[in-house]
Amino acid sequence: MRLLILNGSPRVERSNTLKIANAFAAGFPQADIETVHIYKQNIKPCLGCFSCWTKTPGRCVIVDDMLELFEKIKHSDVIIESFPLYFFGIPSGFKAFIDRCLPLMKTYLGSDDKNGTDSFHELRDKSLLEKRLVLISTCGYVKPEPMYPALLNQFDLICGNGNYTSILCSEGELFGYDGLAERQKRGYLSDVTKAGAEFAQNGKLSEETIRKISKPVLSPDGFEKIVRSHWGGEDFPQI
């Protein structure tokens, strides 16, 4: 099985989110894993010219690293999009990559889908539908629920509701604090690796597994103490 991890954190190798993506990938037995650090790629922003829909259907006029990335996507079985939450959404460098995926899609021709499970754009290459997409994101808040509705709504609209699996980790900043809450972080990552093994076997995660890995790593109080001791300063006076 070929796994492609698209790391959309500007912190590249130091990304908190990548630690979770790597733990998930570790659950796949004998997988061929490749990681692409999007912020190290030459990916220019979409020009909005629509040439990929008109003059050169399926092909972008910009020649940069996206061409190679499309090839990698084509040859992967599982694509993991791993990025931090920025202002309730996608970090700009990763959004540039998503915008540049427009050539993969056809123009919107209307939909009679009543259940809202379709993407609004039909894929040019239907074999892309056979690939599994996993969204892995971390954020700095204590609970995922208030942070992720906008992002999930966006992914539902882009991919079609239910056409991807999401792993959302609140308190993700903990993974950047070395020497703090190490036991709890190890426990969480080990649960994520088990989730990876389940996904490798079944192509999806059970409700129970999703519940388990959606729980914050620490209690709100424990997290607050660590955040205060890490940041200090006048924004976080000691109490």
Ligand SMILES: Cc1cc2nc3c(=O)[nH]c(=O)nc-3n(C[C@H](O)[C@H](O)[C@H](O)COP(=O)(O)O)c2cc1C
């Ligand atoms: C510009 C910026 C915006 C952020 N926006 C949010 C946010 O809306 N909600 C949140 O909970 N955390 C937010 N965070 C915190 C990051 O999501 C969090 O630190 C994450 O774990 C970083 O992951 P990474 O190391 O993979 O980049 C933000 C961080 C930055 C730098």
